[in-house]
Amino acid sequence: MTLAQLAVNGKQPLLEIEHLYMRFGGLVAVQDLSTVAYRDEITAIIGPNGAGKTTVFNCITGFYKPSAGRLTLHRDGGRMLLEQMEGFRIAKLAGIARTFQNIRLFAGMTALENLLVAQHNPLQRASRFSLAGLLGLPGYRRAEAGAIERARHWLDKVGLLDRADWQAGNLPYGAQRRLEIARAMCTGPTLLCLDEPAAGLNPRESAELNQLLLDIRAEEKIGIMLIEHDMSVVMGISDHIVVLDYGRKIADGTPEAVRSDPNVIKAYLGEAEEEEMPEIVASDLGLAG
Amino acid sequence: MAVQAIAAARPGAVPSALKEAGLAALVAFVLALPLVGLQTVDSGGGALGIATHFDRVAYGVAAVFLGRLALIFWRGRRQSRPADAPSVMARVSELSARFSLPIAVVGIALAIGLPFMPFASRYVVDLGTTVLIYVMLGWGLNVVVGLAGLLDLGYVAFYAVGAYSFGLLARTFGFGFWEALPLAGAFAASFGIILGFPVLRLRGDYLAIVTLGFGEIIRIVLTNWSNVTGGPNGIGNIPRPTFFGLPFERNAPHGGLTFSKFFGIDFTPDHRVWALYFIILMLALLTNFFTLRIRRLPVGRAWEALREDEVACRALGINATNVKLSAFAIGAMFGGFAGCFFGARQGFISPESFNFIQSAIILAIVVLGGMGSQTGVVLAALVLVCIPELGRDLADFRMLAFGAAMVGIMIWRPRGLLAHRAPTVRLHRRGDPVPAPAGAAP
Numbered sequence: 001m002t003l004a005q006l007a008v009n010g011k012q013p014l015l016e017i018e019h020l021y022m023r024f025g026g027l028v029a030v031q032d033l034s035t036v037a038y039r040d041e042i043t044a045i046i047g048p049n050g051a052g053k054t055t056v057f058n059c060i061t062g063f064y065k066p067s068a069g070r071l072t073l074h075r076d077g078g079r080m081l082l083e084q085m086e087g088f089r090i091a092k093l094a095g096i097a098r099t100f101q102n103i104r105l106f107a108g109m110t111a112l113e114n115l116l117v118a119q120h121n122p123l124q125r126a127s128r129f130s131l132a133g134l135l136g137l138p139g140y141r142r143a144e145a146g147a148i149e150r151a152r153h154w155l156d157k158v159g160l161l162d163r164a165d166w167q168a169g170n171l172p173y174g175a176q177r178r179l180e181i182a183r184a185m186c187t188g189p190t191l192l193c194l195d196e197p198a199a200g201l202n203p204r205e206s207a208e209l210n211q212l213l214l215d216i217r218a219e220e221k222i223g224i225m226l227i228e229h230d231m232s233v234v235m236g237i238s239d240h241i242v243v244l245d246y247g248r249k250i251a252d253g254t255p256e257a258v259r260s261d262p263n264v265i266k267a268y269l270g271e272a273e274e275e276e277m278p279e280i281v282a283s284d285l286g287l288a289g
Numbered sequence: 290m291a292v293q294a295i296a297a298a299r300p301g302a303v304p305s306a307l308k309e310a311g312l313a314a315l316v317a318f319v320l321a322l323p324l325v326g327l328q329t330v331d332s333g334g335g336a337l338g339i340a341t342h343f344d345r346v347a348y349g350v351a352a353v354f355l356g357r358l359a360l361i362f363w364r365g366r367r368q369s370r371p372a373d374a375p376s377v378m379a380r381v382s383e384l385s386a387r388f389s390l391p392i393a394v395v396g397i398a399l400a401i402g403l404p405f406m407p408f409a410s411r412y413v414v415d416l417g418t419t420v421l422i423y424v425m426l427g428w429g430l431n432v433v434v435g436l437a438g439l440l441d442l443g444y445v446a447f448y449a450v451g452a453y454s455f456g457l458l459a460r461t462f463g464f465g466f467w468e469a470l471p472l473a474g475a476f477a478a479s480f481g482i483i484l485g486f487p488v489l490r491l492r493g494d495y496l497a498i499v500t501l502g503f504g505e506i507i508r509i510v511l512t513n514w515s516n517v518t519g520g521p522n523g524i525g526n527i528p529r530p531t532f533f534g535l536p537f538e539r540n541a542p543h544g545g546l547t548f549s550k551f552f553g554i555d556f557t558p559d560h561r562v563w564a565l566y567f568i569i570l571m572l573a574l575l576t577n578f579f580t581l582r583i584r585r586l587p588v589g590r591a592w593e594a595l596r597e598d599e600v601a602c603r604a605l606g607i608n609a610t611n612v613k614l615s616a617f618a619i620g621a622m623f624g625g626f627a628g629c630f631f632g633a634r635q636g637f638i639s640p641e642s643f644n645f646i647q648s649a650i651i652l653a654i655v656v657l658g659g660m661g662s663q664t665g666v667v668l669a670a671l672v673l674v675c676i677p678e679l680g681r682d683l684a685d686f687r688m689l690a691f692g693a694a695m696v697g698i699m700i701w702r703p704r705g706l707l708a709h710r711a712p713t714v715r716l717h718r719r720g721d722p723v724p725a726p727a728g729a730a731p
Contacts, residue, residue, distance in 0.1 A: 061604060091606030098604050106597035109590075110712045116587075117594040120607050123587040133586040134579075152716065164716035187605055 012039040013074055014191055014223040015060065020069035022055050022247075029055040031247040033069070037191065037240070042217055042224045044234045047244035048267060053227045054101060056244070057193055060225070061098045062087035075190050092121055097184035098193040101227075103176050107169030111160055111179055114168050115151035118186035123147055154182035158212065174205045178212070185216065192216065194226040198233045206230055210237050235259070243267065302365070310357040317353035321346045382707040385664050389711065392664060400570055404563050411562055418566045418634065420674045422627055425573040427654040427666035428580055429623030434652065435661035436584065437616035438596025440497040443504025444651050446484070447477040447621040449511060449643035451628025456524035456638050457517070466530040466633045470626060477625020478618040480507075485617035489610055492599075504648050511640040523639025527632050529561060530568055537561035565634050572630060576623045577663055583619070585713045592616050593661075593713075657698050659705025668706050672698075 015037040022030040030052045037043040045053045058064040060071060062085060071082035073094045080094045090096050106114050116123070126143030127133030133140045155161045158178035163171060168179060177197060184192055197213075198206045214237055217224055228234045234241065234255070241258040243251040245267040251258050258264055326346040332338025385392055400421075404414050426448065433441045454473040458464040464472075488499045511518045518524070529537065535548040537560045548564075549556040583589045591612045594602050602609055632638050654673055658665030672694070680690045698706065 063600075063603075088603045088606050088608050091604055092608075093606075100601070100604075104598050104601040104604075106594045106601065108597050108710060109593060110715075112716050113590060113593075113713060116714065117590050117602075117607070118605050120587050120591050120594075120605065124591075127587055130583060130586050130588050133588075134582055148714065148716070155716070161716075165712060183605070 011041070013037070014039040015225070016070075016072040016074075017056075017060075018070045018072070020056065020059060020071065021067045022052070022059055022064060023067040029247050030059070030066075030244075033244070033247075033249050035242050035249065035252055037223050037225055039190075039223050040217060040221055041239040042213060042226065042237050043240045043242065044238040045225065045227050045242045045244060046229070046234055050246075051244040052247040053244055054195060055247075057098065057195055057225075057227060059083070060090075061096055061193060062090035073191070091187060091189075095188065095190040096193060097187045097189035097191070099177075099180040099184055099195055099197060101195040101199065103173075103180055105168040105176055105180055105183070107167070109168060110165050111155065111168050111171065112148070112151055112164045114179060114183050115154060115186045116147055118183045119147045119150065119188075121187075150186060154185055157185075157215070158182045159208075174201050177201065177205075178209075181212065185220070189222060191223045191225065194224065194228075196227055196229065198228055198230040201230075203232075206233055209233065213237055306358060306361045309361060310354050313357040314350045314354040318346065318350045321349045325349060382659065382662075382665075382709040385707055386662075386709040386711045389664065396664075396667065397574065401567075404566060411559055414559075414562050414566050416674070416678060418562070418569055420670055421566070421569040421573050422631060422634075423651065423654055423670040423674055424667050425569065425576050425627045425630075426624060426651045427658065427670050428573065428576045428663065429620050429627065430651050430655050431620075431658075431661060431663070431666055432580060432592070432623070433616050433620035434655050436580075436589065436596065437592040437613065439613065439616060440493065441500045441617075441620070442497045442645075442648055442652065443484075443500035443502070443507075444620070444624055445643045445645070445648040446504040446507040447480060447624030448628040448631065448647065449507050449640075450477045450480045450621075451625030452632040452638045452643070453511065453518060453524070453628075454625065455629040455632040456527050459527050460524060465528055466629070470629050473629035474622040474625040477628065478622040480625075481617040481619075481621025482614050484621075485614045489613055501645070501648075504643075504645060508640050508643050511643070519639075521639060521641075523637060523641075524632075525637045527636050527638065529636065530564060530633050532564060537564055565630075569630055569634075572626055576626070581663065588612065588615055590713060653695065657695065657705055659702075659708035661710060662705065662707040665705055665707035 013036045017036070018034050020030055020033040021028070033056065035043075045056060047053055055064065059066045060082060062082065066083050069083065073080045073082055073096070075095060082090055082094060082096075085094065091098075106117060109117070123143055124130075127140050152161065152164075155164050158175075158181065160171070160175055160179060160182070163175065168176065171179060177200070181192075181194065181197065184194075194213075198209055201209060210233055213224060213226075216222065226233075226238075238255055241251070241253065241255055242249060243258055243261070243264050245263075250263040250267055251261040253261075326341060326343055328340045328342060330338050330340045400417075403409055403417050406413075426444070429447075430441065430444045433439050433444070451473040454476040455464070455466070455469040458469045458472060484500065484503050488496055491499055512521055514520070515522075531537070532548050535546055535551050537548050539549075539556045540547065547556070548560060584593075591602065591607055592615075594605075594607070595609060595612050595616075599609055602612070631642070635642075650673060654666055654669040657673070658667070658669035673691075676691055676694055677688075680686070702708070
């Protein structure tokens with residue numbers, strides 16, 4: 001696919017994944033995956049456990065080097081080839097922020113400090129090798145005040161403003177999940193990658209998460225990729241769903257198209273004809289009614 | 290009485306307590322029988338004989354039995370207290386964090402006033418100088434271990450680099466203390482970076498082993514590279530610090546002014562001891578001020594973030610390599626300053642002064658003080674330097690008392706004497722009507 005073709009229906013591609021392979025010894029975790037994530041869209045990657053979803057994320061965010069394939073990020077009219085970039089530069093230069101399946105906050109630091117660490121690069125530049133910071137020059141003071149203001153904005157967004165000075169590790173589980181998203185957003189990303197953001201949340205918290213992600217998409221104009229098992233989140237907010245099974249892409253399209261794709265039903269439930277689909281699974285997949 | 294108390298608290302506790310104490314006594318018996326009970330003696334004509342001391346074994350076993358019972362009783366008493374009541378030291382450490390400014394002011398005032406106290410003999414001021422060297426080393430290592438979370442067992446290497454930098458600069462180029470001081474810090478910082486590069490990928494135990502090796506390499510090089518470092522003989526005649534060029538001597542070498550002549554006071558050798566004390570106090574306070582300040586800067590927060598989770602740091606676009614190297618370099622720099630001062634104070638340096646025990650003591654100061662706590666380092670340095678000094682009367686049992694004190698602190702306060710982390714920045718002022726304070730359970 002060429003860029004011109006991709007931009008046909010007015011959508012701007014943000015991340016192009018082309019023929020991505022990831023092998024661990026003899027195991028092929030991701031096999032020939034090609035797809036596109038668009039700006040202003042929420043792209044969900046779903047699939048049974050062990051399908052290679054997190055591996056794809058780790059390739060995109062530079063924690064793994066892909067065995068083969070190309071990852072192209074379009075930013076400010078330029079292109080960046082992620083598979084050739086060092087891990088931390090992907091976050092710093094390409095602007096890809098991520099959260100983790102098992103929350104990785106800086107547990108001993110406060111919520112506010114977590115959000116300031118996320119703004120390390122601009123602040124470090126303003127502190128001029130810490131010299132301006134040590135002397136407390138006005139330029140650095142302004143930068144720090146700006147960073148705190150930004151952190152305040154995101155704390156407010158995720159409803160943690162009153163608990164800004166709590167140790168992150170002492171926050172309740174759902175709040176930790178939201179704080180991790182706020183921390184990722186404080187890096188000023190172009191693409192936000194969320195690894196199972198709704199895991200362990202109750203239905204009310206899931207609904208709040210949906211709203212938060214929709215707000216981010218609407219206000220920040222960035223792309224969001226998420227891995228999720230909670231179908232109420234996936235079907236409720238995704239614009240585009242990619243389904244993986246054993247490392248291969250088996251479906252790629254709108255929620256409606258994916259929902260009724262026979263390959264998807266087979267991957268999740270086995271052969272559909274052989275037995276009746278349990279009602280609870282059907283409702284989870286949004287097939288009921 | 291103890292037994293009755295336990296029985297009252299928990300029925301069925303007496304037999305189990307007796308059983309536990311009996312087991313402890315059994316272990317003590319097995320250990321003591323060969324170690325205490327049997328002694329090899331010369332039974333005349335050089336033949337080897339064995340003397341038995343079963344009475345001592347019996348005393349020891351009885352002591353262990355009763356001691357264990359007392360411990361069980363004491364623990365039972367402690368458990369009967371409400372579980373959420375914070376221990377005394379926990380409250381002390383929280384208060385010390387809250388009132389850190391007044392504590393700092395009082396501490397600095399005491400430190401400045403020490404030489405003017407009536408009991409301040411030359412020995413006391415000298416001991417104060419030793420304590421302050423360790424305080425400074427502790428604060429320097431705190432950057433690496435306490436903030437960045439990189440376990441460094443070879444910190445003494447940087448201390449040695451600083452001391453030898455000064456020694457060699459003085460011998461070769463005739464540098465004085467104040468000229469050599471920044472260079473010693475710079476050399477030590479470059480050694481910090483040299484050590485940092487190969488160990489960037491290592492963490493925890495592996496990092497500790499490599500740093501331990503690095504410390505030993507430096508010491509062995511100093512011992513064997515005789516034509517440069519003087520080998521085991523070390524470097525002597527290191528110049529003493531001056532007061533803006535005025536030496537603390539009876540007579541200046543080339544007929545110039547001395548400190549006492551310039552100010553028109555009688556010469557006493559105490560002036561130099563005092564001057565050394567105030568120099569190290571100044572250096573230590575500089576270290577502290579720098580550390581406190583840099584902790585609130587992006588690089589300081591990145592150190593702490595690196596300690597908490599390196600993977601998350603990379604995901605946020607932080608260059609972990611640079612962050613680690615900066616921690617190593619800055620920690621090493623303070624070690625180098627302290628080493629330079631050490632050389633100037635002793636006037637003589639040799640590899641003997643930079644062995645592993647020094648590294649262990651500095652690390653013990655940081656760990657006992659409470660990782661990352663500046664006040665804790667002072668407290669721990671006082672304890673660790675003064676216990677062996679006070680214990681000089683105990684002669685052979687000095688190091689035993691030292692070890693027992695360390696074990697005691699680790700049982701009593703496993704996270705260090707003052708383990709309370711103060712946030713580097715707050716959104717709400719303390720005391721504002723915020724639903725819950727930092728660190729409270731949700």
